[in-house]
Amino acid sequence: MIFRKSITARFIATVFVVLLAGQILGTVLFILNTRASLFDSLGARIRRISAIAAGVSEGPLLSYDYSLLDTYLAEIINDEEITSVRVLDSTGDMLKERTKTGPVGREGFNPVFIKKTLAMKTPVMSAGQKIGEVVIEYNAFKINKDMSKSMLVISLYQLALLICVAFVMILLFRRNITNPVLSINRAIEKITSGDLSTPVPDIGESEIGVIAKGVVFLEERLSMIIGKLNSTAVNVSMATKQVDQTYTNVIEGITTQVDSVNDIIRSIENATKSQADLGDSTEKLLSFSAENVASLFEMKETSEEIASNTERLFKATENSYSVVLQMNQTAKAISDNAGKASSAVEDTSASVEEVGASIREVEENARKSSGLAEKVQEITSGEGMMSVVNAVEGMDNISEEVRKSADIIQKLGIRSVDIEKVLSVIKDVAEQTNLLSLNAAILAAQAGEYGKSFSVVADEIRGLSERTSSSTREIGGIVKTIQKDIKDAVYTIDSAQGKVVEGNSLVMKVGEALREILNASIQSTEMTKAIERATEEQSVGLKQITLAVDDIRKMMSSVAKSTKEQDNALAYLLEGTGEVKEVAELSKRSSLEQAEGTKLISRNIELADERINYINEAILNQKELNNSILSAMAQISTTGTSTRRDMEDVSVSLKTLIQEIEALKQGMEVFKIK
Amino acid sequence: MQKFTIFKIGDEIFGIGIESVVEILKVQKIFTIPGLPEFLSGVMSVRGNIVPVIDLRRRFGIKPSGNKERIIIVRYGQEKISFLVDDIKEILSLSPEQIRTPPSIFKGFKTEYLTGLGKHGERIIILLNIDSLLTSEEKIILRESIGLLEEKGAGAGKATQ
Numbered sequence: 001m002i003f004r005k006s007i008t009a010r011f012i013a014t015v016f017v018v019l020l021a022g023q024i025l026g027t028v029l030f031i032l033n034t035r036a037s038l039f040d041s042l043g044a045r046i047r048r049i050s051a052i053a054a055g056v057s058e059g060p061l062l063s064y065d066y067s068l069l070d071t072y073l074a075e076i077i078n079d080e081e082i083t084s085v086r087v088l089d090s091t092g093d094m095l096k097e098r099t100k101t102g103p104v105g106r107e108g109f110n111p112v113f114i115k116k117t118l119a120m121k122t123p124v125m126s127a128g129q130k131i132g133e134v135v136i137e138y139n140a141f142k143i144n145k146d147m148s149k150s151m152l153v154i155s156l157y158q159l160a161l162l163i164c165v166a167f168v169m170i171l172l173f174r175r176n177i178t179n180p181v182l183s184i185n186r187a188i189e190k191i192t193s194g195d196l197s198t199p200v201p202d203i204g205e206s207e208i209g210v211i212a213k214g215v216v217f218l219e220e221r222l223s224m225i226i227g228k229l230n231s232t233a234v235n236v237s238m239a240t241k242q243v244d245q246t247y248t249n250v251i252e253g254i255t256t257q258v259d260s261v262n263d264i265i266r267s268i269e270n271a272t273k274s275q276a277d278l279g280d281s282t283e284k285l286l287s288f289s290a291e292n293v294a295s296l297f298e299m300k301e302t303s304e305e306i307a308s309n310t311e312r313l314f315k316a317t318e319n320s321y322s323v324v325l326q327m328n329q330t331a332k333a334i335s336d337n338a339g340k341a342s343s344a345v346e347d348t349s350a351s352v353e354e355v356g357a358s359i360r361e362v363e364e365n366a367r368k369s370s371g372l373a374e375k376v377q378e379i380t381s382g383e384g385m386m387s388v389v390n391a392v393e394g395m396d397n398i399s400e401e402v403r404k405s406a407d408i409i410q411k412l413g414i415r416s417v418d419i420e421k422v423l424s425v426i427k428d429v430a431e432q433t434n435l436l437s438l439n440a441a442i443l444a445a446q447a448g449e450y451g452k453s454f455s456v457v458a459d460e461i462r463g464l465s466e467r468t469s470s471s472t473r474e475i476g477g478i479v480k481t482i483q484k485d486i487k488d489a490v491y492t493i494d495s496a497q498g499k500v501v502e503g504n505s506l507v508m509k510v511g512e513a514l515r516e517i518l519n520a521s522i523q524s525t526e527m528t529k530a531i532e533r534a535t536e537e538q539s540v541g542l543k544q545i546t547l548a549v550d551d552i553r554k555m556m557s558s559v560a561k562s563t564k565e566q567d568n569a570l571a572y573l574l575e576g577t578g579e580v581k582e583v584a585e586l587s588k589r590s591s592l593e594q595a596e597g598t599k600l601i602s603r604n605i606e607l608a609d610e611r612i613n614y615i616n617e618a619i620l621n622q623k624e625l626n627n628s629i630l631s632a633m634a635q636i637s638t639t640g641t642s643t644r645r646d647m648e649d650v651s652v653s654l655k656t657l658i659q660e661i662e663a664l665k666q667g668m669e670v671f672k673i674k
Numbered sequence: 675m676q677k678f679t680i681f682k683i684g685d686e687i688f689g690i691g692i693e694s695v696v697e698i699l700k701v702q703k704i705f706t707i708p709g710l711p712e713f714l715s716g717v718m719s720v721r722g723n724i725v726p727v728i729d730l731r732r733r734f735g736i737k738p739s740g741n742k743e744r745i746i747i748v749r750y751g752q753e754k755i756s757f758l759v760d761d762i763k764e765i766l767s768l769s770p771e772q773i774r775t776p777p778s779i780f781k782g783f784k785t786e787y788l789t790g791l792g793k794h795g796e797r798i799i800i801l802l803n804i805d806s807l808l809t810s811e812e813k814i815i816l817r818e819s820i821g822l823l824e825e826k827g828a829g830a831g832k833a834t835q
Contacts, residue, residue, distance in 0.1 A: 431700075438679075438698045441765040445677045445692045455765075462764070 008173045016166055023158045031151050038143045042081060043120075046138050049076060050122040053134045057087050057124045061132045066096055073098040081138045083117065087124075088133040095132070180208045184215060191215070192453045194670035196223045218447055222454060225440050226671045229433065229461060233668055236429045236468065237661045243422045243475075244654045250415050251647045253408040258640040260401040265633050267394035272626045283616070311588060349546070356546075363532065374525065388511040391622075395504045398629065402500055405636065406493045412643075413486050419479050423472055426657075430468040437462035457667065464664045471657045478650045482643060489639045496632040503625045510618050675769050678792065680799060681746065681762045684736040686781070688759070689766065689792055689799045690746065696754060698762050699745040707823075711815045713808070715758060717823060720747065724823045726816065729758040733807070734783070748804055751813075753820050766799070768792045773801065 053076060060069040069087060076085050077098040084099040117139050124132040180203045190198040200216045203209040440458035444451030678689035679698070697720075704716040704727050715729040725747060731738050742761040747754055773790040776783075780791065786806045792799035808816060 435698055435700065438762060438765065442679065442692055442695050442698070445765060 006178075008170065008178050012166055012169055012173065015169065016162065019162055019165065023162070027151065027154050027158065030154070031147055034150070035143060035147050038146070039140060042138070042140065042143065046082070046118075046120050046136055047122075049079065049082070050120050050134055050136050053085065053087075053136065054122045054124045057132060057134055058126050061087075061089065061095070061124055062126060069096055076136070079138075081140070081142055082136055083139055084137045086135045086137075088135060090131050090133075092133070176206075177208065180206075180212070184208065184212050187219075188215060188450065191219055191222070192450075195672045196226060197672045215450075218443075218450065221443060222440075222671075223673050225436055225443075226668065227673055228436055229664075230668050230671075230673070232429050232433050232436070233661060233664050236426055236433075237658070237665065239422045239425050239429070240654060240657050240661055243419055243426075244651070244658065246415050246419055246422070247647055247651050247654060250412055251644060251651065253412055253415075254640050254644045254647060257405045257408045258637055258644065260404055261633050261637045261640060264398045264401045265630060265637070267397045268626050268630055268633065270390060270394060272623060272630075276623075349550075367532075385511075385514060388507060388514055391507045391510070392504070395500060395507055399497070399500050399504070402493055402497050406490065406497070409486055409489050409493065413483065413490075416479050416483050416486065420476070423476055423479065426468065426472050430465045430472060433465035434462060434469070437465055457670075460667055461664065464660055464667070467660055468657065471653055471660070475650055475653050475657070478646055478653065482646050482650070485639055485643045485646060489636060489643065492632060492635050492639060496629065496636060499625065499629050499632055503622070503629055506618065506622050506625055510622055513614055513618050516614075675767045676773075677765055677767050678799070678801065679746065679762065680764050680766050681744065681759045682739070683731050683734060683760050684739055686734075686736060687763075687797055687799050688730075689768075689801045690748065690804060691789075691801075692765060694748045694750075694804060696747040696749060699747065699756075701743040701745055701758070704758075711812070711819060713812055714816070714819065718745070718756065720754075720756075723754070724820075725754050725756045726820060726823075727756050727758055728807075731758065731760070750804065750816075753817070755816070766792075766794060768794065768799075 053072065056072050057069060060066050073085050073087070073096055076082060077100055082100070084097065086094055086098075087096040089095050117137055119135055119137045122134045122136075123130045124134060180201065183201045184203075187198050187200045196219055198219070200212050200219060203212050437458050441455055441462065444455035444458050447454070677692040679692055679695045680687060680689050682688070699720065702718045702720070704718050706716040710716065713728065713733070715727045715732065717724050717726050719725075727745070739760045744759055744762045745756050746759060746762065747756045772793050774793065776785055776788045776791045778785050780788065780800070783800065787803060789801045789803045792801050
């Protein structure tokens with residue numbers, strides 16, 4: 001198969017056949033020509049021998065002495081080619097004959113052209129008259145034999161010569177054509193398999209040399225393009241890795257941000273819980289103080305009742321006094337009035353007892369109130385303040401974290417600008433690659449059969465560059481989304497910061513309010529103490545009143561007794577009534593004082609209530625703000641999560657891009673370049 | 675099978691036989707020189723050689739898409755000239771069955787501008803006969819202009835040396 005395909009073998013075989021045919025034709029012509037001339041010379045020789053024989057025969061024919069003729073004929077018959085010789089007389093009778101005995105020799109090669117036996121007749125002339133005839137018969141066996149021999153020898157020589165020529169031709173072919181072509185072929189095979197560093201042998205200016213130069217040129221152009229592609233691929237790979245690194249940083253940043261936001265949310269939730277506790281305490285305090293106020297009102301009313309009773313008593317006493325002055329005229333009226341007074345005293349006594357009960361109640365309430373105030377103090381100075389401190393700390397944390405988030409997002413923005421720059425580099429590189437691959441495809445198409453394998457590579461590279469382009473566009477879109485998200489996040493964070501500042505000031509206000517509550521509750525404690533003192537005083541006063549009322553009752557009974565002995569006891573009655581007046585005045589004064597004190601307490605409690613309501617309001621405001629901060633934070637967290645998702649998308653796209661570039665690089669690794 | 679370099683002008687798809695294409699380039703700076711004929715947009719320098727530029731969009735009266743611009747350098751007889759087009763897409767092989775003789779006027783292009791219409795999938799590709807793009811008069815002017823420019827270029831080269 002290989003032999004049949006080889007141009008050399010075909011060429012040499014053709015030359016060989018042509019030469020062989022020529023040689024055969026030449027040999028045949030030569031043989032024919034040589035044999036003709038040999039035949040001619042044989043004819044001439046036989047003619048000469050015949051002429052000599054005729055000359056020699058003349059004498060014997062005339063003298064009839066044939067002895068000499070015999071000898072001569074024997075001599076003639078010795079000739080190799082002559083088979084017989086006869087001498088005939090003029091009538092044709094045979095005078096002498098000599099014939100060759102033994103084998104005449106085999107017939108040689110190709111006897112067709114020559115008769116087997118030839119005869120030559122020569123007349124014997126004497127004085128112009130034919131006196132006899134010499135007939136010589138001969139054959140051409142020797143010529144044929146010689147010819148056969150020489151033909152064989154010539155054929156052998158020519159065969160040897162042809163073999164030599166063929167050998168020399170093969171050597172020349174191998175040196176001048178087959179070897180250079182094979183070396184170019186080897187180079188092309190290596191180039192096709194991708195080894196572009198293969199040296200192409202330099203083969204002079206011959207036709208094969210021109211092909212070699214063409215291959216060198218093709219190899220150089222391919223090397224150049226592959227080199228450019230390689231460096232492009234490395235650039236793209238580096239750029240993409242940078243982008244990937246940037247994105248890893250960005251994702252880390254976002255994760256930190258989301259964590260920070262979650263911390264903030266936890267802090268805010270803690271603060272909200274503390275505030276809710278404070279609110280509960282305040283509510284409790286408020287309900288207690290309401291109870292207090294109710295008790296105080298009751299007490300005030302009782303005191304006022306006492307005061308009015310005392311007033312009535314006082315008036316009754318005054319009346320009694322004036323009546324006593326007119327005792328004489330109106331003893332009956334006195335008795336009536338005494339009865340009235342007595343019932344008033346009874347009333348007063350009952351009222352006093354009521355007052356006593358009220359005072360005990362007040363005492364109880366004051367104690368309770370004191371306990372509550374202490375509890376409020378405890379709560380405000382302990383839990384409350386702690387809550388405020390926690391809230392302030394939480395707010396500070398929030399503020400810090402929000403600032404951090406803002407920083408991270410700012411960085412993110414800068415990173416995304418970096419990414420945009422890198423993307424534009426990648427876009428340029430991809431475009432350049434696309435152009436290179438198109439040019440390579442054109443070169444490959446123009447190189448025809450040799451460029452076929454390279455055109456596949458060029459196509460592959462073009463596909464890769466297009467995919468890179470589309471990936472880059474996709475990433476660009478995602479980066480735009482991220483930038484928008486970042487803008488949203490920055491806006492959200494700004495509003496969150498505003499809310500944090502608002503929250504901070506509210507917390508401060510809560511702190512102030514708490515301090516005021518503390519002050520109020522301290523005041524309230526003091527008031528309660530004052531109430532306690534006042535009630536103690538009232539108790540003392542009441543005892544005095546009770547004693548006085550008892551005295552009055554006693555006096556009244558004595559008055560009642562004395563009315564019967566009016567005359568005797570008039571002076572005594574006057575005295576007694578004066579004392580009653582004094583005691584009643586005292587009682588009235590202390591009742592008024594008590595009412596005054598109660599009013600003060602009630603005012604203080606109202607003040608405390610107002611404060612507590614203010615605190616409650618502040619706490620509600622705070623709660624609302626916390627809720628809005630929480631929602632802002634949740635928004636930040638959502639934005640962060642969506643940004644992270646976007647980033648992860650970008651990361652996936654980048655991974656794909658890197659894979660594609662790696663594939664491109666692997667595709668390129670097939671090529672070795674000088 | 676015949677290979678074509680496929681490019682776009684506006685929404686139309688064109689093809690030029692690959693054998694006449696030398697190179698594809700990004701758009702470079704195009705110089706306008708006073709006295710240049712109307713059908714030339716200018717000249718540009720490609721690796722030291724001066725190549726005249728023909729804006730095919732202007733030539734065909736098609737609005738540029740505006741996204742991209744590319745240069746195709748082609749052999750034009752002995753010379754090289756370049757065409758300004760919108761975008762170069764790919765190298766495409768078309769079998770003789772895919773190539774049809776165009777109607778006398780296709781989308782306003784004279785038949786003499788076309789060697790045929792290639793059908794590749796849904797796309798109709800206008801195969802340009804770049805030889806008939808210019809009138810014989812324009813060809814003469816082009817050759818003269820190139821001669822003149824080369825002289826100028828050579829003169830300028832000497833002057834700078």
